[in-house]
Amino acid sequence: MSTPTNGFRSPGGPTAAGRQPYNRAVSPLEWIFLGIEPERSVVNHLVEGDGRLGAEDLAHAVSVASEANPGARLVLQDRRWVDSGKAPEVRLLTAETFNRERLDSPALRTGLTGPTCEVLLVPGDPTTVVFRAAHAVMDGRGLLMWMGDVFRVLRGEEPLGANSPIGNDDLLRRICAPDGLPPLAEDPAMEFPSPLGPRPDAAAGPLWRRRTVDGTHPAATAKVTAALAATYGPGRYFVPVDLRRHAPDVRSTAPLSHPLHLPVGADDGWEEVQHKMLTAMADREELANRANPTIMDLPLPVLRVGIAELDDNAARADTHTGRAYVSHLGAVSLDDFSTDDFHATSLYTLGGVNPGSPPEINLVETVGRTEITVAWYEGPGVAARAERLLDVVEQALSPRERRVWAGNRTERALPSGHSVVRLFRDQVERTPDGVALSGPEGDVSYAELSRRADAVAAALRRCGVGRGAVVGLLAGRSVAAVAAVWGVLRVGACYLPLDVRHPDLRLAELLADAGSSLCLVERPYDERDCIPEGCRSLLLDDVVDDLVNVEATGSADAEVSFGDLAYIIYTSGSTGRPKGVQIEHGNLANYVHWATRAFDVDADIRLPLLTSPSFDVTGTSVFLPLLAGGQVILMREDPNHLSLRRLLQESGANALNLTPSHLDLIGRLDITPTGYRTVIVIGEQLRVEVAARAQQMFGPRCRIINEYGPTEATIGCTAHTYDPAADKDSAVVPIGVPADNTTVHLLDAHGRFVAPGEVGEMYLGGAQLARGYLGRPDLNRERFPTLADGRRVYRTGDLARVLPSGALEFIGRIDDQVKVRGHRVEPAEVAQALEDHPAVERAVVVAKSRPGQSGKALYGYVLANSAVEEKELEKHLAARLPAYMVPAAMMVLSELPYTVSGKVDVRALPDPLPAADAAGDDGAEAVDDPVQETVARIWADTLGVPAARLDGQADFHRLGGDSVSLLAMLAALSREVLAPDAEAAFMARLPEILREPTLQRVTALAHQAGTRTTA
CATH class of the missing domain: 3.30.559.10 (Chloramphenicol acetyltransferase-like domain)
Structure with missing residues (x-):
């Protein structure tokens, strides 16, 4: 026997050296x-x-x-x-x-x-x-x-x-040496009718039918065989076994399979069938089920006549050697059958039809699915019976009660087939004098907002921007920014919202990756160095104010179809680079219609815009009110306890759209807002205690709605209204049921539908599913797979289960991805940015919870090839990543701990916040300042660290505090430490606090602003 060779030659060349002719x-x-x-x-x-x-x-x-x-x-x-x-x-x-x-x-x-x-x-x-x-x-x-x-x-x-x-x-001789071949098994008798019915005649050709089932299934052969016996009757079932299992070094393409003959009863469970099969294989029974060597005595013409006669008799009597062949080819990787230009999506086999033998059922497993085919002879009604047999097989592997969930019955016709562009035009015509925007810049009517949007559209057309283009938008929460969104959409382009707080390198990277040739920039951000080569900037302030002759020179809106892109939003990437999610107009239209109905949005709504335009939940605050005749309240300041208090009490808002962290902050304010009818919470897991506190604050008539949805499913795709009575015994508020024309499927790690009540990964489908990631076909194949029934879905990485109430409950993540201030963060992207520093050899970033914190924070660990300070690493990251992606603390280590499997042992990583624990038993030095003592106690309550160990140089961020916990700390400090009229002066020093968030500095600023005499 020759051995495999890695050498190969061109066709027609000489036989490879040292190899005998086959x-x-x-x-x-x-x-x-x-x-x-x-x-x-x-x-x-x-x-x-x-x-x-x-x-x-x-x-x-x-x-x-x-x-x-x-x-x-x-x-x-x-x-x-x-x-x-x-x-x-x-x-x-x-x-x-x-x-x-x-x-x-x-x-x-x-x-x-x-x-x-x-x-x-x-x-x-x-x-x-x-x-x-x-x-x-x-x-x-x-x-x-x-x-x-x-x-x-x-x-x-x-x-x-x-x-x-x-x-x-x-x-066979090699396997059985030196004991010799076992005795031949008896030929099976012809005694079983076909499950697919009698054949019309022996000359009928082969017929094949195929079914694809989600998931890969342990003991699939046994499960299928048991189901066939239960449906079509007991009897003999054949299971081919590859003899290569006895000689794994053999690489031969010859037919080397023998069947096991399994007697299966109608009541045999699959476990019993599996036991029979494994026992037979352990006893090597397939070796006896070989062809009789005397068959070679028959000349081929004589053999063919005999086989044809056997087949004629089987067809006439409808009796065969068994009930079915059940053949499992095993698991194959589709990557092995792909190239750079061709990506395999399925592999299946069409078996033969052997004389006197029963139908053949073939199974092949690939990633996340099982392909099933049945082979038999053509004839009247055979195709329909083959489909019914496949129904039996599918039910055995993937029960219908797991695949079909009542919560996915979400079909609803859209009330309009128009895009948001046309819907906004219609709204402007209905309410031209209505207030569309309010805020620091004053009230702006629908007609005025539309005119400014037309001015943007006209400027874009002059620059050659039209349908399909990507337009960057670097602006705050302003009138100009909202006008820019509508202006971009009116020319048929899509907008790329950019966060003004992100570093220049990050913004330039996003613009370049999106292929944007133009960016609308609002003052004072035009002074930043963030526009990459090949992209020009246009000053948004001048464009929006250029209203001269807009009506006379403006062109009609571009004809926008549901398949056109509306916007691109970048999220953190597990491969080390951000990825642009492409949202089409059809996705956005479905969300708008569903959310408008689900959240009771109408012309009376007054909804503040609290989030950055680069955060996709901003779409709720912009599109929903403006398409219903309502009002958007612009909040130029970043949310903090002071600005939120003014908003809640003075802005006239009657609805909110915010993250659970901000809702938690609001719940800690000593106020009682009135007139609020809806609070929409999205971006993070909503704890029941936060929802209960909000319900008490806003009153029983206000709906606290927990919305869930990744960017890839257009803002939000499930929702649940908090019920104090029904949800009181849970730790978290359910995320509800799917949106209109949206589906949620729960699959396990093998791609199988989970049983009701079991935890599975959420796969989202339906009308709000994004086009995919811009320029990332590899990620699109991984994150946007297709289910067995052909439905395209998004694999979220989020775990959930269906509660007895029928609502979905979010459980957690299957990977390291975390939410920070409502933003998705892939620690791998942060680690990659750290490794870009010349002194960093290896970086690991993990998310950890600390006492007193409701969420997780990022912590970085690096192996350095030269001396480097942690402050330098923080500065390096701050120049490249958004602030919420910069770890709360970092450590330079001499080595990383590993598990026995070679992975970094996260649990063995040291505490990156020594300031909380490094002090001796005596604690921090004594300070004769009651204000600092009170501030230290507030810090301890917020961060979950001992107050006695906080000295004047304790750093809030180094102790694990993030922006939301910082705001919570400042709110408590304002309430307990500051004089009643000192809060505004103290919060005006917020930039100084952010630059130097030490206990000593915060205390000094509190003294300067004015403290209570008893503090």
Whole structure:
């Protein structure tokens, strides 16, 4: 027996050095296959995928791979297989001659007698490649070897090769040496009717039907077999076993499979069937189920007559050797059958129909799905019965009660087929004098806002910006920013909102990645160095104020379809770079209509804009009120306890849209807002205690709505109204049920639907699903897979379960991703930014909770190749990442702790905040200042650290405080330490506090502002 070789040569060249020509005797098993009608004894593996495969490239790869797998080039000479030296043919088919749905084509019904292998290429959507081999020369495993090498050559790799000439008999003798072969098993009797009904005649051709089931399923063969026995009756079931399991070093493409004969009762559970199968394999029973060597005494013409007669009798009597063949090809990686230009999306097999044998059921597992096919003979009603059999198999693997959830019955026709562009125009015509925006710049009517939007649109047209362009928007929460959004949309372009607090390098990176050729910039941000090469800036203030002759020169709005992009928003990326989520107008329109109805938005709503335009939840505050005739209240200041108090008490707002952290902050204010009807909370997990406090603050008539939704599903896609009575015994508020035309599927780690009440990963589907990530086809395939029924979904990484009430409860994450101030953060992106520093050899960033904090904070650990201060690393990150992505603390380590599996041991990483614990037993130095003592106690309550260990140099951020906990601390300090009239003066020093958040400095600023005499 020869060994595999990594060498390969061009077609037509000499035999590889040291390798004998492929030549072996036909085995009894192969002799039987040769006696079957050729068109019924072919193994077909089909690969479907996206992209392109050139016929010439494929033919070259087939030729080279066949040199390394000579079993693909065999011809029969007397009773021996010999290498013809001629590569299998690649035939190009048209879609008209290949019915993918019915798996029907004259090419699939062609036998392989001279050339024993061939390849069919069917371009289209999807592109399909069919690898065919006569069963007499290859089995399913052998065909996979050859196929794998074809794709290796297409990728520019060397084939692994399978040039061993070992056949069935040779392998049996090797396995059974030195004890010899076991006795032959008796031939099975013909006693079982077909589950697919009698055949019309023995001459009928093969029929195939296919079903795809979500997930991969342990013991799938046993589960399917048990279900078939329960449905179609007890009897003998055949399970082919690959003899290569006894000799894993053998790389031969020859047919090397023998069936187990399993007696299965109608009441046998799958566990019992699995036990029978494993016991039979342990006893090596498949070795006895081999072809009788005396079959070789029959000349091939005589054998063919005998087999045909056997088949005639089976067809007339509808009796067969068993109930079914259940063959599992195993798990395959679709990456092995992909190239740079072609990505495989499925692989399945079409089995043969053997004389006297029952229907054949084939299973193949790929990532997240199982392909199932059934093969039988054509005839009246057979196709329908085959579909019913597949129903039985599907139910055994993926029960319908798990796949179908009443909460996903969300179909609802949109009240309008127009985009938000047209809807806003209509609203302006209905209420031109109504107040659209209010805030520090005064009231702005709908007509005035529309005129300013037209001014932006006119300026963009003059710059050549139109449909499909990406326009950056660097602005605060201002009238100009809102006008810019509508102006960009009116020319058919999409907007890219940028956060003014992000560093210049970050902004330039996003603009460049999005391919933006123009950025609208509001003063004073025009002085920043953030516009990359190839992108020009346009001063938004001048554009919006240029209202001269807008009506006369303005053009009509671009015709916007639901498939056009509305905006792109970047989120943190696990690969070390941010990723741009592309939201289409159809996605946005569905959200607007659903949320308007779900949140009771109407012309009376007055909703503040609290979040950065770069945060997708801003869409709720902008689009919903303006498309309902309501009012957007602009808040130029970043939220803090003072600005939020003014907003709640003085702005006239009657609704809120904010994160749970900000709601928690509001709940700590000593106020009682009135007139509020809706508080929409999104971005983080909402704890019941926070919701309960908010409900008490805003009153029983105000709805506290917990909304859930990643950016990839357009702002929000589930919602739940907090119920004090029903939710009181839970720790967190449910996230509710799916939005209109939206679905949520819960799958386990194997891609299987979980049972009701079990925890699974959320896969979102429906009308709000984003187009995908801009320029990231790899991530699109990973994060936007397709379910077995063809529905495209987004894999969130979030865990949830369905409660008995029917609502979804958010459980947590399956990965390291965390939410910081409502923003998604991938620690890997932060680590990558750290490793860009020349002194950093390796970086690890983890998210940890600390006592007293409601969420998690980031902490960084680095291995350095030269001396570096933590402050320098913080400065390095601050120049590249948003503030919420900069770790609360960092440590330079001499080594990283690892688990036995080679992963960083997160639990063994040291505490990065020594300031909280480094003090001795005596604590911090005594301070004769009651104000500092009170401030220290407030810090301790906020951060969960001992007050006695806080000295004057204690740093709030170094102790693990983030921006929200800082605001909570300042609110408590204002309430307990400051004089009643000193709060505004103290909060005016906020920039100084942020620059130097030490206990001593905060205390000094409190003294300067004025403190209570008892503090």
